[in-house]
Amino acid sequence: MERYDVVIVGGGVIGSAIAYFLAKLGRKALILERERMASQASGAAAGMLGAQIEMGLDTGPLFQLARFSRSLFPELSTELRELSGVDIGLTQKGTLRTVYRDTEVAHFQDMIKRQHEAGEKAEWLTAGELAAREPNLREGAYGAVYIPQDGHVVAPELTKAFALSAVRLGAEIREFVEVSSLMLKDYQVQGVLTSAGPISCNHVILCAGAWSGRLAAQLGFNLGVYPVKGECFSVVSARPLLTSTVFSDDCYIVPKPGLRTIIGATVKPGSFNRQVTLAGIDQLLQSAKQVLPSIVDAEWEKAWAGIRPQTADGLPYLGAHPDWQGLTFATGHYRNGILLSPATGMMIADVVNGVATTGVDIHPFAPNRTVQV
Numbered sequence: 001m002e003r004y005d006v007v008i009v010g011g012g013v014i015g016s017a018i019a020y021f022l023a024k025l026g027r028k029a030l031i032l033e034r035e036r037m038a039s040q041a042s043g044a045a046a047g048m049l050g051a052q053i054e055m056g057l058d059t060g061p062l063f064q065l066a067r068f069s070r071s072l073f074p075e076l077s078t079e080l081r082e083l084s085g086v087d088i089g090l091t092q093k094g095t096l097r098t099v100y101r102d103t104e105v106a107h108f109q110d111m112i113k114r115q116h117e118a119g120e121k122a123e124w125l126t127a128g129e130l131a132a133r134e135p136n137l138r139e140g141a142y143g144a145v146y147i148p149q150d151g152h153v154v155a156p157e158l159t160k161a162f163a164l165s166a167v168r169l170g171a172e173i174r175e176f177v178e179v180s181s182l183m184l185k186d187y188q189v190q191g192v193l194t195s196a197g198p199i200s201c202n203h204v205i206l207c208a209g210a211w212s213g214r215l216a217a218q219l220g221f222n223l224g225v226y227p228v229k230g231e232c233f234s235v236v237s238a239r240p241l242l243t244s245t246v247f248s249d250d251c252y253i254v255p256k257p258g259l260r261t262i263i264g265a266t267v268k269p270g271s272f273n274r275q276v277t278l279a280g281i282d283q284l285l286q287s288a289k290q291v292l293p294s295i296v297d298a299e300w301e302k303a304w305a306g307i308r309p310q311t312a313d314g315l316p317y318l319g320a321h322p323d324w325q326g327l328t329f330a331t332g333h334y335r336n337g338i339l340l341s342p343a344t345g346m347m348i349a350d351v352v353n354g355v356a357t358t359g360v361d362i363h364p365f366a367p368n369r370t371v372q373v
């Protein structure tokens with residue numbers, strides 16, 4: 001039987017990041033992906049690194065993890081380009097949260113205060129300052145929150161860069177191989193059963209995105225990961241529509257390299273269905289038009305859907321199985337898996353290696369935590 005040190009189940013951004021950071025520690029991993037690499041949520045993401053905008057008033061453990069992860073991107077971008085030749089498209093032009101209702105002004109100014117207390121940059125732009133910065137936005141805003149450090153990357157390129165860099169450092173990847181179950185004996189992981197036969201190993205890392213719960217269930221372990229479908233579309237314009245990413249009430253608009261703009265995303269819990277619906281696209285277009293009227297003049301590019309892995313309390317599951325030696329979970333990153341991928345990769349590589357190096361407390365993300373909703 002084939003033997004590996006570490007088998008990673010799932011070739012999304014999380015599995016690829018873990019393989020990369022393990023490889024940097026000299027640990028050889030095999031990624032098993034049942035389709036193509038980045039074919040699920042990681043290829044569908046808009047790529048925002050919304051450490052502050054996504055957390056709002058929450059400055060708890062997820063915020064700490066998110067801002068640590070965001071801080072890793074500038075160096076990572078250079079490192080991955082040198083190893084893989086792939087440019088992850090890191091863009092650091094900030095994110096805006098537009099405010100068109102006077103009743104919301106106090107809430108968003110409170111958010112700025114909390115961000116300052118947490119040591120982060122955030123500022124209130126008046127209507128005039130917003131118009132000067134983003135002249136294509138609809139008039140009538142009361143202002144906006146500007147977060148200079150929330151940038152974005154090209155999501156599918158990030159997974160590719162992690163995966164190719166990991167391979168460069170000794171990892172292996174097999175696409176179109178499905179893991180059907182885990183081989184377990186005496187509370188120790190022995191390997192995995194796959195569509196290409198059994199593979200033995202010392203460690204299995206479960207990062208199968210929204211599908212992680214199914215494999216965990218075999219162990220009688222209710223991981224509580226559930227799917228949340230999201231649809232997006234993109235357009236191409238003759239001139240840049242925006243400089244910064246814009247969040248509004250019902251959508252976000254992300255200016256990408258090459259005059260592309262991504263508009264996202266719908267939220268449909270409980271669905272593994274990846275069909276793009278007219279209702280979803282219509283909802284996004286109506287919302288986008290409210291903020292950026294000139295979007296209607298842009299050329300249609302494409303639409304797509306992906307399945308986000310969500311958990312009951314909104315925190316990812318990161319860490320070792322409480323009973324089974326050699327089994328580690330890294331899943332449930334919901335809307336922020338791209339942002340959280342470097343921190344997750346580092347922390348899970350540390351779990352396998354038995355030495356914590358990041359200074360970020362992993363315990364709030366324990367897979368066996370008591371989930372309070």
Ligand SMILES: Cc1cc2nc3c(=O)[nH]c(=O)nc-3n(C[C@H](O)[C@H](O)[C@H](O)COP(=O)(O)OP(=O)(O)OC[C@H]3O[C@@H](n4cnc5c(N)ncnc54)[C@H](O)[C@@H]3O)c2cc1C
Pocket residue numbers: 009010011012013014015032033034035036037038039040041042043044045046047048049050177178179180207208209210211212229230231232264265305306307308309330331332333334335336337338339340
């Ligand atoms: C529309 C949309 C927009 C998003 N925008 C952002 C954003 O702007 N910023 C951000 O940070 N995040 C964003 N996200 C969230 C982000 O995409 C996810 O959190 C992240 O991709 C999860 O990565 P993953 O590797 O856990 O899962 P996935 O990318 O889903 O990868 C899991 C992989 O496991 C494979 N697999 C499953 N079961 C098996 C098996 N039994 N054997 C072998 N392989 C298996 C699957 O085929 C899949 O490729 C967005 C998501 C969506 C859907």
